[in-house]
Amino acid sequence: xxxxxxxxxxxxxxxxxxxxxxxxxxxxxxxxxxxxxxxxxxxxxxxxxxxxxxxxxxxxxxxxxxxxxxxxxxxxxxxxxxxxxxxxxxxxxxxxxxxxxxxxxxxxxxxxxxxxxxxxxxxxxxxxxxxxxxxxxxxxxxxxxxxxxxxxxxxxxxxxxxxxxxxxxxxxxxxxxxxxxxxxxxxxxxxxxxxxxxxxxxxxxxxxxxxxxxxxxxxxxxxxxxxxxxxxxxxxxxxxxxxxxxxxxxxxxxx
Numbered sequence: 189x190x191x192x193x194x195x196x197x198x199x200x201x202x203x204x205x206x207x208x209x210x211x212x213x214x215x216x217x218x219x220x221x222x223x224x225x226x227x228x229x230x231x232x233x234x235x236x237x238x239x240x241x242x243x244x245x246x247x248x249x250x251x252x253x254x255x256x257x258x259x260x261x262x263x264x265x266x267x268x269x270x271x272x273x274x275x276x277x278x279x280x281x282x283x284x285x286x287x288x289x290x291x292x293x294x295x296x297x298x299x300x301x302x303x304x305x306x307x308x309x310x311x312x313x314x315x316x317x318x319x320x321x322x323x324x325x326x327x328x329x330x331x332x333x334x335x336x337x338x339x340x341x342x343x344x345x346x347x348x349x350x351x352x353x354x355x356x357x358x359x360x361x362x363x364x365x366x367x368x369x370x371x372x373x374x375x376x377x378x379x380x381x382x383x384x385x386x387x388x389x390x391x392x393x394x395x396x397x398x399x400x401x402x403x404x405x406x407x408x409x410x411x412x413x414x415x416x417x418x419x420x421x422x423x424x425x426x427x428x429x430x431x432x433x434x435x436x437x438x439x440x441x442x443x
Contacts, residue, residue, distance in 0.1 A: 219255030335395035394423035
């Protein structure tokens with residue numbers, strides 16, 4: 189059997205016709221009747237009616253006064269697709285910066301009172317820092333957490349520290365809430381936040397603050413401590429790269 193014929197034999201015609209109907213409905217913002225949809229998709233009217241009823245039953249379409257519109261299930265699919273595309277923008281950017289700078293790159297946000305590391309891009313030659321102590325509970329000790337906390341107001345910072353008080357992680361970790369709060373108050377807006385062996389011995393880190401609307405976010409890097417002299421130049425390079433892509437990143441981060 190020729191390859192093209194073999195491939196077409198595996199396709200399900202009813203699925204193809206249903207997808208054509210969905211695409212056609214999506215083109216009509218104010219809805220369309222079955223007869224018009226059948227005509228525009230080249231389907232026999234009885235076939236179109238059968239598929240339209242099925243799609244309404246499954247929630248992919250809804251019918252109102254004889255017109256068909258996209259249903260909640262179709263909207264959820266569209267939303268999921270858009271979310272995947274936004275995540276892909278972040279993942280691609282991190283991989284590009286990882287290769288250009290030669291360091292692991294992290295992306296994290298502060299959401300609903302918690303630190304969430306959303307994506308990490310590293311390589312076997314430049315591995316990411318192992319999360320040996322829960323990142324959510326140790327914001328005071330790593331650059332990602334300090335950078336995110338620095339973007340919050342005083343009340344939100346104190347609320348976070350009430351839930352996750354300062355604790356000793358390494359000999360270099362900040363010692364108490366008061367000292368940490370003073371450090372955060374002195375942090376200048378848009379400047380990289382750095383820490384040296386406060387979270388993991390043998391590692392130094394820097395985080396770039398990114399505030400989009402009400403969302404506090406950060407891109408960060410890490411280096412082995414014997415390369416500490418590279419930290420600021422690498423952080424500044426990352427900050428320049430972020431600046432070039434800030435438009436598309438802002439859309440991705442704000443969702």
